[in-house]
Amino acid sequence: MVTLLQTLTNVNFRLVCKTALEDEGWRRILPILRLFEKYNLNPNQIELESSQVYHPLVRGNSSSLTFTDAIQQNMVIFTMVFCNTMTPGGDNSPHAVTIYKKDQNDFVIKNSYFNKKEIPIDSRVPVYSSFMNDTVAFRQYILLNYPTFSDDNCILFDYGFALRFKDKVP
C-alpha cells in the first residue's frame, strides 16, 4: 500500500511541481499545451493546482474539500481503492483510479480495465483506515449493514488528489 501511495503521490507532485532541472510535469506533456493553444489559451498564463481532498467519512482540515465537494465543483479525484476486504488474509493490493461522479449515494469510478470499466462505491462504506484499524469490527459492520458486500466490492482510500488548472495570478 505504501509503495502505491508513494507512486500516486509522486505522479501528483511531479505533474504539479517544478523540479530543480525541469518545468512542472504537466508542461512536459505537449499534447496538453497544444490543446490549450488550440483554444487560444496561453499555457504560460496557466498553472496546475493540486488539492488533497478527503472522503466524507474522514475528518480533514476544516478548510479542506471532501470528495463530494470536489465533484460538485466538477473536479475529478485521483485516489486508490482496495478489494478482498471480507476474507481474512485476502490480497488487499491497492489500485489507483479516478472518481468522476456521484450517483445518489455512490461514488462512481473510472477504472483502467475493460472487464470492470466502472466501480461504484457507496459513500457510506467505511474507508481503508477503518479497515486497517480493526478488520474484525469492519467486517462485522459491513455484514450487518451491507449484506451483499463481498470481496469483489471495493473500499476507498481516506483521501485523494483533485487537480485544477487555473489562470496565473500576475
Add this chain to the structure above:
Amino acid sequence: MGQECNKNDICSVPPFNMVVSTNYAIVGDHTQNSVFVQKEIEEFTTEFTTRKNLTRTGCGLITNRVHNQRRTNLCTSYGGTTTLRGAAKRFLVTHLNPLQHISQDLEAVQGEFTFNKMLTLVTGCVSPRSLDGLVVNSHNDPKCLNAQLQIRVATLSIQYFNIINCLRHIL
C-alpha cells in the same frame, strides 16, 4: 473391429469434468502456470470487446473511453493521465469553449491529443516507471511486471528536489 470397439468405449466416456474449489487468490504464483494461462486468455478476450466506453456517463468532464492497462502495474500512470485530462477539459469549459468540440478532440483515437500520447509522456518523462515486462523479450514476466511498482532512485531524488522546491516556494 477392435479399433471400432475402442472408439465406442472412448465415446461412451462422459466428457472430462473437474470441480475446481480453489481460486486465484489462494494459488501461489509459482505453482499453477495453468492459472496464468487461463488469466491470460480471460484478459486477452477482453481486448475484443466493442464496449470500451463508460456506461454511466458523467458530467461530461471526463472522456468516455476506458483505457485498459492490461497486465501492467501502471494504474497510477493511467489514473494520473485521466485526472489530468479531466482537469484540462474542466478548464477549457470554464473558458466558455464548447464541450462537444473538446470531447471530440480528446476522444479521437488517432488525434493529436490522444490518451496514449499523454500516457507515454507521463510514464516516460514526467514520472518515469519501469517498462520491464512490457517489451517483447520480457513480455508478461511476473518478476519484470513487479519492477514497475518499484520507484527508482533517480525518481526519489527528483521527488526530494520537488518537495524542497515547494517548501522554498511556501517559505
